[in-house]
Amino acid sequence: MKKAKITAYVDPALFDEIDALAARRRVPKTQIIEAALASLLSPDSAEQSEAAIVRRLDRLTRSLERLERDQEITTEALALFVRFWLTTTPPLPDDTYLAAKAKGKERYGGFVETLARRLGKGTTLTRELSREEPNPKVQD
Template sequence: MRDRLNLTLPVELIGRINELADRKKLPRSAIVEAAVTSFLSPDHADVREAAFARRLDRLSRQVQRMERDLGITAETLALFVRFWLSITPPLPPDAQAAAQAKGRERFDGFVETLGKRLQKGQSFLREIPDDIAAGPGSDQSG
């Protein structure tokens, strides 16, 4: 059963309804009916809220992974620097040129290996399980 309803709307809104009706090849009443139904739908706000909640949950997990990876990266760098500084003796001046050449060669090898791993999609950080990276007593639940 249908009933007639006369209403007044702003001219701009009627223009937009007319444009949509022409574009979709639908009667204006069908467009207004769909809009009112959507507006009055009790789950409309719930659906939108659920979509926002899912998006926020995904963003939270991404931020947690970034924090984890940044922490691992900083700790790895700090341990490497500490280790390197503690075991590397100063070189006499006559050995520095050869050491610098060897260092450049080794660095080039490092960059090449890193490039290959990145091209293959390999990541050192992905090799570290989440439960090990979290460490004892840390809370990653957010």
């Protein structure tokens, strides 16, 4: 079949890329340009682009759902801790207040160090919870 001739002007950088690709694949530049035009003009091109976008959106949706789940776990864990702490911690007498305050400061420092170490290692509560099997004996 006889081919029609097209004369087109392209950016020199694009021409160099076409030339390099043709040399790498050991095919004529015409074949590269025909494939690019066929891909652009193909009716499937729009469907392929749409499918790719849908896949990306699905991935983003799953990622957001995981983030939402992790946020719920974090919020629930914090709420349970605060409830437990408030219901089990008795008020302190004045003579032990300063010692308790110093001990609390020391414990908080340890907490921050442990948190930094766990985050540095990539260890998180949500990962631990996802690995553990639920314990039916534990109730809130």
